[in-house]
Amino acid sequence: MHLNWKTGVALPMYHDAGMNLALQRRIQAATDDDLLSAFLHFTEGKVALSAYHDFDLMLFDVRREEDHAAKLDVDGDSPLSSEYIAANHGLKGGLGALAAEVEEVRNEIGSVWHSLREATTDDLNHRYRLEADPAESGLDAIGPLRRRLDPLWDRLIAALAQHTAAMHELALREAEFQAFAVTADSIRPEQFDRMAPLEFELAIASLVQRDGYSVVQRNGGARDLGADVIAITPDGRKIVFQCKHRRPGGRPLGSPVIQTLNGTARPVHGADIVIAVTNSSFTSPAHELAGEQGIHLLFGHDLRRWATWGVSLLTVLGADLAPVGEAA
Template sequence: MINETALLESKALRDSVLDRTDVLDRVKALSLLPDGMHVTTAMVATYFEVGIKAIRSLVLDHREELTANGYHVLTGSELSSFKELSGIQSRTASLAIFSRRAILNVAMLLRDSEVARQVRTYLLDVEYIARTQPVDNSVHSHSDALDDRIDQRITHILGKTVVPMFDALIATSSEHRRELIALRTGVQHIERRLRQHHARLQRLEGPRENRPLAGVMASIDAMNGPEFEEHVADLLRRDGCTDVIVRGGHGDRGVDITGRTADGRHLVAQCKRFAPYNSVTSPDIQKFIGAAKVLHKAEVALYVATCPFTRDALNIAAECGITVVHRGSLEAWSTGTELQVLK
């Protein structure tokens, strides 16, 4: 995936994503003038959490590009008309205004702003699937279809015949119980890998119109809380977890999901759908530790979030055996990579 700093250097790349003005509100709420279309220089500075001088300096260096995308300085009768139509109370002789497209342009040029960096990262996240998903123009042979049917048949036999056979042997054997459990775990791992392989093939070979146009994280950010919890639960089930139950809401005893890993360990998960510029802090982790380890006696505890974790939060999680799934890990997990702790 292209690094967000590439947008700072490439005008062609900036031009290719200028229509994605909705990203501005995804990252941070954008306040507009009463006309609902423009903002002033001061409002742009507030949005990006920088000084007004930084915005003015940027305009000076990139005025032609910004003007082409909606930056404009109003004076004279034009300013009077704008004040009357928008209801602005101002006695200035001139007023610089930015359209949403121009604000997005600023985000792709402004170096010393964390908000601008988040906008650039989000932009590329929204675009990356459209760039990276291959267009399937191949003609599939009969042998490909046969291989796929064989894989599915093997998966079915492993899940419906071999694993139950091991279950029966484990239940009636005491002498070789440990070895049998290890063999069953190996078979379940193979079955799970085959299912994941088949799911990936279906995604790649499916019709183009059924594929999402937005990036993975953009789709997740559009979910509400319950939808995000269900998404995480689906990922756990995909990776072989059983008895997965979404418990989010009142009375959840501090966890959103419970279940068991493929090898039988008790699992709990906490799901936080935060804005990407926020962070999970150490108090958040400490509260979860109490719920996961004390109330639920969990052997595997996941804290899944759509944002980064602070350094203190990461340190406390590592010390207490909490597996953190930050924004980058969540993206990889959602696109098919299995979490190490679930293997």
């Protein structure tokens, strides 16, 4: 191999004459081996850098999608808000794991490139002789790493497609809930707020009957012993409700309500499921006591899921109580 001095590449001319002379002497002393070794070394670096940039671009896209997923908003009034949150959380988790894997591969390729860059100061000829080991450059490691790019892209595309499908399915389900909310079987929170205490008890009884349970007591009284509404599920479980109506803006219900209900619902009425329901809310001590005694607190979003959107009572209370196969 010989230099083609007719090339269109010109020698740089520096302001310093000494630098020009030193450069010319180095070029005149160069052999074909020197030039080919330099070109091969440069090309290896370009191959490594190209692979690095491919993964770097993918990492940018994955992190952009991850950032977008972190900003996905969920309507707290949606009957499926928990499902939306779970789907978004799953997408964010999957994208985070994918980003970590892409970054790891990119950094491995970067290490190869840095090792090639460091080798630039060495005598390169020995690395490209026939007896030299090609693995010495580290470029062999990039091949298997580069082949991981397409499967990683496939994972990204699949994760985004799966999330889109999940959002579509949830939107279809929500449309059904919203359609139910405009029927006569639906009771909205503002309707509860306008009721008198007796009307509230009768409304709860009507909702229980709507679910297909047998209502054996529709409202309480002076001697109800903590039970306003009593119903029997199709599988024979007795549900006892204590209904507490509050005017809008009223104070949350405290633990004394739970204490009274706990003292009679099971010992006196033989309840299998005990529920305190209100159009208001409960204090932290009431939540704590109810949790200790296995009493369900029905209010706010859960009451709306049941009353407004038609989700069955036992499903709202918990999957462990719902009939087999019933979806949330």
